[in-house]
Amino acid sequence: MTDAITAAPKAPIDWSTIVRRLLKPVVFTISCLPVLWLGWLALNNGLGANPIEKLIRYNGDWALRFLLIGLAVTPIRLVTGWTEIARVRRMLGLFAFFYVCLHLSAYVGLDRFFDWRAIWADILKRVYITVGMGAFLTLIPLAITSTAGMVKRMGAKNWRRMHRVIYFTTIAAIIHYIMMLKAGYQEPALYGAILAVLLAIRAVKKWP
Numbered sequence: 001m002t003d004a005i006t007a008a009p010k011a012p013i014d015w016s017t018i019v020r021r022l023l024k025p026v027v028f029t030i031s032c033l034p035v036l037w038l039g040w041l042a043l044n045n046g047l048g049a050n051p052i053e054k055l056i057r058y059n060g061d062w063a064l065r066f067l068l069i070g071l072a073v074t075p076i077r078l079v080t081g082w083t084e085i086a087r088v089r090r091m092l093g094l095f096a097f098f099y100v101c102l103h104l105s106a107y108v109g110l111d112r113f114f115d116w117r118a119i120w121a122d123i124l125k126r127v128y129i130t131v132g133m134g135a136f137l138t139l140i141p142l143a144i145t146s147t148a149g150m151v152k153r154m155g156a157k158n159w160r161r162m163h164r165v166i167y168f169t170t171i172a173a174i175i176h177y178i179m180m181l182k183a184g185y186q187e188p189a190l191y192g193a194i195l196a197v198l199l200a201i202r203a204v205k206k207w208p
């Protein structure tokens with residue numbers, strides 16, 4: 001006699017549903033790791049001889065990396081056809097903004113002790129700070145208009161057009177990085193090369 005329970009066909013594992021459900025929480029958790037690691041270092045005297053410089057540089061690095069990771073979403077979708085990945089683009093952009101805010105706060109609060117005159121003088125005199133500030137200012141409207149309600153209010157076309165400024169932001173951030181260096185340009189050169197590849201993939205795939 002056949003057992004009705006054992007004879008029932010096994011439902012196939014629905015991988016696409018699992019991936020869809022896990023994508024956002026996994027990306028969110030991974031994106032929090034740099035700041036959690038920084039907190040762990042801070043609590044364990046792991047920030048080195050110049051902790052303020054470490055805080056500024058570490059958060060600046062991660063801000064730029066998240067800008068690039070966010071810009072990689074569309075090329076990955078275009079190359080692989082995996083449309084689901086577009087769901088994490090906004091989150092990645094907001095993480096870039098989050099790390100820029102930490103970067104800027106460390107500079108304003110810890111490096112310059114909220115001395116607004118000194119900060120203003122820096123913005124005017126040190127060109128890499130001027131460029132960094134320019135990049136930061138372009139991110140504010142993008143962060144404010146990142147909600148679904150704002151996309152609706154602005155209209156998808158206008159919203160997309162406005163959010164194209166992110167290319168300028170990323171280029172400005174790389175220039176900001178190069179300008180603050182006196183030697184050892186490998187890392188910003190690598191970021192510049194990654195940005196060039198991402199832009200080339202978009203251009204080729206969307207052509208004509």
Ligand code: HEM
Pocket residue numbers: 053056057058060061063064100103104107129132133134135136139169173176177180
């Ligand atoms: C989109 C905006 C920005 C991004 C992505 C960014 C990114 C970076 C990166 C990658 C570095 C080099 C880190 C390293 O050496 O490993 C850096 C350095 C620095 N950034 Fe920014 N930055 C931005 C905006 C700003 C703004 C608005 C300010 C201040 C007004 C600022 C102040 C600084 C300072 C002072 C350093 C040099 C720290 C040092 O000499 O040790 N940045 N930034």
